[in-house]
Amino acid sequence: MTAATTIRTGPVTGPPAIDVRGLTKRYGRRTVVQNLDITVPAGVVAGFVGPNGAGKTTTLRMLLGLVRPTAGGGTVLGEPLRAPEDFLPRCGALIEGPALYPGLSGRRNLHSLAVLAGQDPAIADDVLDQVGLAGRADDAYRTYSLGMKQRLGIGAALLSDPDLLVLDEPTNGLDPAGIRQMRDLVRSLAEAPPGERQRARTVLVSSHLLAEIEQICDWLIVLEKGRLAYQGPTASFMASTGSRVELRPESPDALGMLADLVAGLGLPCERAGDRVLVEIRPAAATDPAGDARPAPEPALAAVNRAAHANGITLVEMTWRQASLEDRYRDLVEVTAGGAQ
Numbered sequence: 220m221t222a223a224t225t226i227r228t229g230p231v232t233g234p235p236a237i238d239v240r241g242l243t244k245r246y247g248r249r250t251v252v253q254n255l256d257i258t259v260p261a262g263v264v265a266g267f268v269g270p271n272g273a274g275k276t277t278t279l280r281m282l283l284g285l286v287r288p289t290a291g292g293g294t295v296l297g298e299p300l301r302a303p304e305d306f307l308p309r310c311g312a313l314i315e316g317p318a319l320y321p322g323l324s325g326r327r328n329l330h331s332l333a334v335l336a337g338q339d340p341a342i343a344d345d346v347l348d349q350v351g352l353a354g355r356a357d358d359a360y361r362t363y364s365l366g367m368k369q370r371l372g373i374g375a376a377l378l379s380d381p382d383l384l385v386l387d388e389p390t391n392g393l394d395p396a397g398i399r400q401m402r403d404l405v406r407s408l409a410e411a412p413p414g415e416r417q418r419a420r421t422v423l424v425s426s427h428l429l430a431e432i433e434q435i436c437d438w439l440i441v442l443e444k445g446r447l448a449y450q451g452p453t454a455s456f457m458a459s460t461g462s463r464v465e466l467r468p469e470s471p472d473a474l475g476m477l478a479d480l481v482a483g484l485g486l487p488c489e490r491a492g493d494r495v496l497v498e499i500r501p502a503a504a505t506d507p508a509g510d511a512r513p514a515p516e517p518a519l520a521a522v523n524r525a526a527h528a529n530g531i532t533l534v535e536m537t538w539r540q541a542s543l544e545d546r547y548r549d550l551v552e553v554t555a556g557g558a559q
């Protein structure tokens with residue numbers, strides 16, 4: 220399957236792939252997942268992000284019927300969470316390192332798994348191609364790099380042609396090249412060659428590598444201390460981040476007046492070296508009541524005009540959009556002191 224011949228099947232309208240409410244897990248007196256409402260539309264690549272110990276693996280295990288929730292319920296692929304036997308045949312998962320035979324080749328490993336599952340072993344060859352291992356299919360598994368082992372593990376999860384694929388930290392321990400290959404693979408898994416796959420495939424991938432998630436996921440779920448910190452389109456998450464503009468006047472003597480002018484326009488700012496740093500907050504985050512602050516570009520134009528009208532020449536205006544990391548840090552601060 221090549222990128223040129225693939226089309227995206229989702230996101231699609233229709234019932235969500237995952238729709239759970241109040242999902243909670245307690246171990247003894249410790250609540251490790253608290254009251255999660257998660258909705259993942261069918262056909263998206265959804266990123267499940269959170270620091271170590273946030274409860275990602277526990278949640279994924281609950282969604283796959285491997286751990287019984289203390290409270291909460293809902294549906295996976297339209298079937299009740301409490302009846303995993305009804306949806307598991309349509310799921311594939313890589314939750315822990317793949318359990319494959321070191322002495323067998325990649326092909327033999329997948330053939331054996333297919334036969335054990337009562338499937339046509341020929342599917343193993345398609346899957347090897349899909350995960351980029353066709354060229355090394357006959358080498359022993361133990362000779363594979365960590366990235367190749369992970370990709371073969373994903374291959375094993377793909378044997379049943381699942382509608383929902385769950386991958387727990389597939390980039391863990393990989394070098395930058397391995398991460399890049401995994402990123403391309405994960406994206407391609409929600410796509411399908413024309414005519415081959417009529418149903419949308421949903422991929423739920425967990426990671427603490429926010430930059431990776433930002434690049435490959437349409438949908439984002441952020442977990443912090445067992446609680447939901449954000450859920451929605453990745454693009455909306457990014458749009459709700461603020462940005463910062465750095466202004467450098469031609470003369471450092473103008474810094475004080477420039478800062479006053481910017482503050483007079485209602486924009487928070489501070490002086491730093493030969494610059495004035497202006498914070499441009501998204502309107503919704505700044506004032507939920509709807510008292511919108513200027514959007515970045517009109518705000519910049521207003522700053523520029525005010526500077527010019529007061530005889531200040533700006534020799535630099537640099538606009539830096541806050542990264543996913545910045546936004547994530549904000550969220551983590553807000554939700555700190557959560558479930559545990």
Ligand SMILES: Nc1ncnc2c1ncn2[C@@H]1O[C@H](COP(=O)(O)OP(=O)(O)OP(=O)(O)O)[C@@H](O)[C@H]1O
Pocket residue numbers: 246251269270271272273274275276277278427
């Ligand atoms: N079987 C268990 N018994 C007791 N506590 C558990 C059990 N499984 C997980 N926990 C605790 O639940 C919390 C969440 O763990 P979990 O593995 O779900 O987090 P995570 O977000 O996947 O973290 P990581 O990225 O480190 O794997 C941790 O504090 C962990 O120690």
